[in-house]
Amino acid sequence: MKLPKAEHSVPEWQAAMEALILVAENGGPTMLARIGVTRALNRGHVREFTEPGKSIIGGAGS
Template sequence: MAFNETSGNGFRSGNEFGAGGLNPRHCRGEACVSWDKPFREPIELPDGNTLVSLRDAGAYITQLPQSEHDAEEWQTAMHCLIEAADYGGPVSFARLGIAQALHRHQEKVFDPTRKRSRWRKPGLG
């Protein structure tokens, strides 16, 4: 059965992502969404490369080792990525999920010098 043909249950058979990995456009009802949507700001990777679009992020995640791929943070990032690409969800959520997964091993340290005290008005000593 060819890719464009449907089986008796109404679903397309074959690999919907095609030979290149991720399909650039899916049409769900009236709205078409795309894996080519760019992030507002590129995501900097530890190796110096950047992720510019949802497609780049999807390709990066699929190339992760299985131990990384199975981590809860990467699973969440993949969920947000698929929501943004296939169902029109917020691209910013996908970006945040990937950034959190990339930096999950970094210790979160509070820097009190960056916090401004709101107990006193400025200039009253």
Template sequence: MAITLVTLLDAGEYITALPKKEHAAADWQAAMEARILVAEGGGSTLFARIGIMRALNAGKPAPPFRATAEAGEGLSAGAVKNATRKSSWWTST
């Protein structure tokens, strides 16, 4: 069942409705704090969204890295090669 969180109020109600053990987890507490800061401070809702997404995906493996974007709008082959090559400051001597 997919749930749609549209407003900061929706997000807050979703978080408070979680089981107590899950609601008390650090990820959800950080998401709630970010939501409150955005609501009270009038900042960008992107911060609250990031907090919610991190909490929703906690414990799940990260998606694989894709070096190029869709429709050919991405890094050139040379840029990908350079980005994946270890620089001298990455390696220890």
């Protein structure tokens, strides 16, 4: 896949590409490459958590 030039210099993509190269050339840990690519793909996504004690499943009675 081709990465747009605007994304190419983003630190998350730089780390992901470096990890992929290490795996390809030196047989490095594939899990680190996977984590790097996942972080780069999800860059900018803000995770939202519920307040402690509130349940999402089951509605208001849970």
